Amino acid sequence: MTIDAVELREIRLPLISPFETSGWKEEEKTCIIASLEEGSDIGYGECAVSQGPWYGPETLTTAWHIMEEHILPKILGKDFDNPQAFLSAVSHIRGHNMTKAAFEMALWDLLAKKKKTSLSRMLGGTGTKIQSGVSVGLQKSINELVEVVGEYVKQGYLRVKLKIKPGWDTKQVGAVRKQFPSLRLMADANGAYSPEKKDELVQLDQFGLMMIEQPFAWDDMVEHAILQSMIRTPVCLDESVSSLNDMKTALALQSCRVLNIKPARVGGLTVSKKIHDLCLSKKMPVWCGGLLETGIGRAHNVALASLAGFVLPGDISASNRYFKQDIVNPEFTLNNDGTLDVPQKKGIGVEVLADRLEENTKVKKRFRV
Numbered sequence: 001m002t003i004d005a006v007e008l009r010e011i012r013l014p015l016i017s018p019f020e021t022s023g024w025k026e027e028e029k030t031c032i033i034a035s036l037e038e039g040s041d042i043g044y045g046e047c048a049v050s051q052g053p054w055y056g057p058e059t060l061t062t063a064w065h066i067m068e069e070h071i072l073p074k075i076l077g078k079d080f081d082n083p084q085a086f087l088s089a090v091s092h093i094r095g096h097n098m099t100k101a102a103f104e105m106a107l108w109d110l111l112a113k114k115k116k117t118s119l120s121r122m123l124g125g126t127g128t129k130i131q132s133g134v135s136v137g138l139q140k141s142i143n144e145l146v147e148v149v150g151e152y153v154k155q156g157y158l159r160v161k162l163k164i165k166p167g168w169d170t171k172q173v174g175a176v177r178k179q180f181p182s183l184r185l186m187a188d189a190n191g192a193y194s195p196e197k198k199d200e201l202v203q204l205d206q207f208g209l210m211m212i213e214q215p216f217a218w219d220d221m222v223e224h225a226i227l228q229s230m231i232r233t234p235v236c237l238d239e240s241v242s243s244l245n246d247m248k249t250a251l252a253l254q255s256c257r258v259l260n261i262k263p264a265r266v267g268g269l270t271v272s273k274k275i276h277d278l279c280l281s282k283k284m285p286v287w288c289g290g291l292l293e294t295g296i297g298r299a300h301n302v303a304l305a306s307l308a309g310f311v312l313p314g315d316i317s318a319s320n321r322y323f324k325q326d327i328v329n330p331e332f333t334l335n336n337d338g339t340l341d342v343p344q345k346k347g348i349g350v351e352v353l354a355d356r357l358e359e360n361t362k363v364k365k366r367f368r369v
Contacts, residue, residue, distance in 0.1 A: 001107075001114060002079050005037040008067060010060060010363040013294060015322055020137040022165035022192035023054055029292050029322065032063055033357065034102040036075075036110050043110025044352055046297035047102035048264040055190075055291065056098065056218075056239065056265065063099040068365070071103060077369040083107045083270050097242055097267035104268030105300045113347040118303070120342050120349075123273060125306030129339035133159030133313035134321060135188070135290075138168060142175045149176050149183075158338035159184040159210065159313035165192040170203050177207045184313065188213040191239060195223045202231055210312070211236040211258045224255040234258045238289060242266055247275050251282060258312070260289040263304055264297070272304055280309035288314035295319055295328030299348035302332070306342045316340060327356040 013029040020026075032047040049063045074089045083104050090100055112122040120127075134157040139145040149160055160180075162173060164187045173187055186209050193201060193215045201215050211234040216223045218239035228235040234257035241247050242265055250256055259279055263272045279286045288305040290298070301316050318340065319331035326332075328350040332340050343349020 001038055001081065001111060003036050003038060003075050003077065004369055006072060006076055006367045007035045007037075008064065008365050009033045009357065009361045010064070011294065011327075011357075011360050012362050013323060013327070013360050015292070016320075016324060018137070019292060019322075021163050021190045022138070023190055026050065026292065029294060030060055031294060031297070032060065032067070032102060033294075033296060034067065034106050036103065036106045038110060038114070041110055041113050043106040043108070043113065044296045044348065045102040045104065045106030045109065046264075046293055046300070047098050048291035048293055048297055049098050058096060058098045063096070063102075066093065066096050066099045067102070071099065072367055075103065076367055080107060082111065083268065087267070087270060098264045101264045101266075101268040104270060105263065108269050108300070109347045116346050118344050118349055119300065119347055120303040120306040120344075123269060123303055123307060125303060125342065126308055127306040128342050128344070129335065130288075130302055130305040130310065130316060130342060131158050131313035132317055132334055132338055132340050133157055133161060133184075133315055134317045135161040135163070135315050137163050138165070142172055145172055146175055146179050149180065153180060153183065156334055156336060156338045157313075157317070159186065161186050161188050161213070161315065164189050166197055166200065169200055173204060173207050173209070184210055186210040186213060186236070188238075189215040191215070191217050195226075198227055198230065201227060205231045205233050209233050213260060214238040214240065221249055221253050221255045225253040228254060228256060236260055238262070239265070241275070244271060244274050244278065247278055251278075251284075257284065259284060259286045261286050261304070262289040262291065263300060264291055269300065269304055273307065276304075276307055276309045285309070285311050287312040288316055290315040290317070292322055294323075295326040295331060295350055296348065296352060298332055299328065299343060299350050302340060302342055303348065313338075325356065327353055327360065329353055
């Protein structure tokens with residue numbers, strides 16, 4: 001499979017409502033869409049970066065620079081039999097996982113289209129539907145939080161994740177639990193707590209949460225392990241695991257009992273599958289997280305979540321959770337049973353709408369052999 005041309009697009013897609021976490025607030029979806037061409041076939045991948053280094057160290061500016069200056073010379077006009085060959089070609093580039101993931105996932109899409117099979121089937125997925133959960137950002141008041149959660153419960157989402165931070169945790173989680181006693185509920189701190197705040201996190205044990213996600217810093221495996229030894233609620237790691245080696249470290253230290261796998265964070269689907277397989281062998285449940293992806297990144301996430309080890313509802317919500325109109329057809333919609341369908345057509349299984357893509361493109365550059 002020879003890469004004849006590459007196109008990069010910086011996308012800005014307005015969100016239906018602002019999304020606020022403990023560390024940042026986003027009012028529009030920013031990303032870079034990378035498309036790889038061989039003949040008439042096109043594979044699409046999404047670099048799910050923000051304008052600033054909030055979730056991780058990468059930004060729109062750094063990603064574009066690494067793509068154009070360091071990755072493109074390694075792939076344009078080159079032959080790749082599989083995505084692992086691409087990862088080997090760029091292995092000298094340290095970090096920049098989201099940037100690499102955009103090309104790696106585009107290669108998966110292109111290869112699946114060449115083989116006339118779905119991306120899910122190509123990955124070894126077995127599910128035709130995935131359980132869908134929703135992430136609720138910080139709200140202005142407890143009453144507003146309970147109201148927002150109620151709307152998502154009515155829509156049929158199978159799990160709700162609440163963003164928390166010091167000073168916005170016990171009372172807020174308690175209010176939601178009181179209103180929805182049987183709801184599958186979890187909390188996500190995005191690393192907002194210092195180790196000295198352990199007592200506040202221990203208090204969350206009383207609410208029967210599915211898990212507490214990433215309470216401490218992204219590079220602190222030890223404090224997560226200490227907290228996990230103190231509470232019944234499973235600790236879930238997110239930002240702390242960006243590679244297979246990170247996952248091995250987490251298992252050795254017993255830093256968590258659940259893992260959130262985001263393909264963008266770990267460098268694509270190849271590494272995601274390896275981490276999934278390791279967790280499955282250790283009987284550790286995993287779920288697929290999200291970074292407010294467009295329909296392109298969402299399609300990749302859905303395909304990954306069709307693997308057998310993804311036994312918990314993830315953050316893969318319907319397209320209308322975030323966007324008035326997505327850039328793919330069909331959009332992802334929530335079924336009556338709280339699931340999303342896994343596309344069965346070749347590649348990512350959805351059509352990228354050229355007019356919608358163009359309408360939301362701020363910067364575009366095309367490269368040919």
